[in-house]
Amino acid sequence: MTQLLEVAEVEKDFGGVRAAAGLSLTLAEGEMLCLIGPNGCGKTTLFNLVTGALKPDSGSLRFAGKDLIGLEPYQVARLGILRKFQVPGIYPELSVAENLTVALVGSEEAGDARLADLLALARLEGKRGQEAGRLAHGEKQWLEIAMVLARRPRLLLLDEPTNGMTAAETAATVALIRDLHRRFGCAVLVIEHDMGFVRELGCPVALMVRGRIERRGSYEELQADPLVREVYLGAVEPA
Structure with a gap:
C-alpha cells in the first residue's frame, strides 16, 4: 500500500x-x-x-x-488533511442544511444531490431545517463530521x-465512521x-x-x- x-x-x-x-x-x-x-x-x-x-x-x-x-x-x-476537534464547530444559529451549504461553498460538487448525500451520511435528513444549536450533542458531532467531509479530505x-455521547450515540458514531471510510475512501x-x-x-x-x-x-x-x-x-x- x-x-x-x-x-x-x-x-x-x-x-x-x-x-x-x-x-x-x-x-x-x-x-x-x-x-x-x-x-x-x-x-x-x-x-x-x-x-x-x-x-x-x-x-x-x-x-x-x-x-x-x-x-x-x-x-x-x-x-487534504482535515481535522474534527472534540467540541463541535458548527454554526448554531443556522439550520442543519445551511451549515452543510456553508461547508460546500467553493466545492465543485455543491448542489442538492451532494447536500442530500451529506445529510444522509450524518443521519440528519429529517432535521435539515432545524437550527443546528438545538440538535442533541451526538447529532452536532455528526453534522460537523459531514461538514469536514464536504471538503473531500484525503486524511x-x-x-x-464520541466524547460526551450516550451509548446509543456512540454506536451510531461507529456506524457513521465506518460508512464514511467505506464510501469516501479517505x-x-x-x-x-x-x-x-x-x-x-x-x-x-x-x-x-x-x-x-x-x-x-x-x-x-x-x-x-x-x-x-x-x-x-x-x-x-x-x-
Whole structure:
C-alpha cells in the first residue's frame, strides 16, 4: 500500500516535557487507525504537528511525498488533511442544511444531490431545517463530521469523536465512521479513550506512551498485551 502520512523520529519539547520523543507513525492511503494512550502521552500533540499548529524540534513529517514542516495550517488543509476537534464547530444559529451549504461553498460538487448525500451520511435528513444549536450533542458531532467531509479530505483526523455521547450515540458514531471510510475512501486517524468504541470500530490500533508509538496491531492483539493492560490500569502514566 502507498504510504500517505509518514512521521519519522519527531521530537517536540515543551519546557522540558517531551510530548513527542522519537515519534514515528505511518498511515497508508485509505487506511483507518485508532490511536489510544493515557492523557498526556502526546496524542493531541501528534495531531497538532501533522496539521501545522505546532512545529517539531526535529524529525520529519511527510504527506503524499510532500514535506509538511514549515507549512501553515491552511496550507496543510489544502493538501487534504482535515481535522474534527472534540467540541463541535458548527454554526448554531443556522439550520442543519445551511451549515452543510456553508461547508460546500467553493466545492465543485455543491448542489442538492451532494447536500442530500451529506445529510444522509450524518443521519440528519429529517432535521435539515432545524437550527443546528438545538440538535442533541451526538447529532452536532455528526453534522460537523459531514461538514469536514464536504471538503473531500484525503486524511481525516478525529479527536475523541464520541466524547460526551450516550451509548446509543456512540454506536451510531461507529456506524457513521465506518460508512464514511467505506464510501469516501479517505484515510482516517482517530484518537479515542472509549475501548468499547475502539473494539466496535474494528480497525488496527496503535498505543502511544510518553510521546512514542509503543505497540500497533489488532484490537485483540493490543488487548492481550501486558503494556496496554498496564497503561490502562494507570501503572505507567496517569489516565
